[in-house]
Amino acid sequence: MIKAIIFDFGGPIVEWESSADVVFHKHEDHHNLERDSLRKLFNEYFVGGHVGDFHSISDFFDKTKPAINITVEELNEVLNETRAVMQIRPEMIAYINELKKKYKIALLSNFDNGIEKSLKEIFNIYHLFDLVISSYNVKMKKPDPEIYKYTLEKLDILPEESVFIDDLEENIKGAEAVGIRGIIFKNFEQCKLDLENILHS
Numbered sequence: 001m002i003k004a005i006i007f008d009f010g011g012p013i014v015e016w017e018s019s020a021d022v023v024f025h026k027h028e029d030h031h032n033l034e035r036d037s038l039r040k041l042f043n044e045y046f047v048g049g050h051v052g053d054f055h056s057i058s059d060f061f062d063k064t065k066p067a068i069n070i071t072v073e074e075l076n077e078v079l080n081e082t083r084a085v086m087q088i089r090p091e092m093i094a095y096i097n098e099l100k101k102k103y104k105i106a107l108l109s110n111f112d113n114g115i116e117k118s119l120k121e122i123f124n125i126y127h128l129f130d131l132v133i134s135s136y137n138v139k140m141k142k143p144d145p146e147i148y149k150y151t152l153e154k155l156d157i158l159p160e161e162s163v164f165i166d167d168l169e170e171n172i173k174g175a176e177a178v179g180i181r182g183i184i185f186k187n188f189e190q191c192k193l194d195l196e197n198i199l200h201s
Helices: 017-030 037-049 057-064 072-084 090-099 115-122 145-155 169-176 188-199
Strands: 004-007 104-109 131-134 162-166 181-184
Touching (some): 004 145, 037 057, 057 072, 090 188, 104 115, 104 145, 115 131, 131 145, 145 162, 162 188
Parallel strands (some): 104 131
């Protein structure tokens, strides 16, 4: 019997990728930078930032000294803009509110410093979750099996008592490797149908 549903943040709960690209391209044009150079730079930041190697963009800038014609202040502005354009999926929030009546709800996200602040102050959805696990805080990230095991321990459940929803197949495979049922998020309707099939099977 399913006791807990674990959600990724970017994808199932917020739409971010396409909006972030608009911000990146705007700044690339403004600074005469090569197309997608900012996405590549921020991907490098997130790889380390998600597990605490970098505590901020300034820390990343100091440690890596990226060969790009943009200041650390401007990079901070870009990061803040990309977060400002994150769009909550209201239909998913409504659905989670319904699920919360019967199941534990957890958030498991590869995120840099400050996801709790974002959930509380920007999106006002922190209260939806019985548990929030951030890769930055635990120094592990998906799809490392250990982060799923850690989440299960915190929820005090067995792997087969949980479902994990993420938009990346590699992260779903990581969850399934420890026995968690997985759903690859493509859109809300598909996700809800797949989850309902598991919950009522």
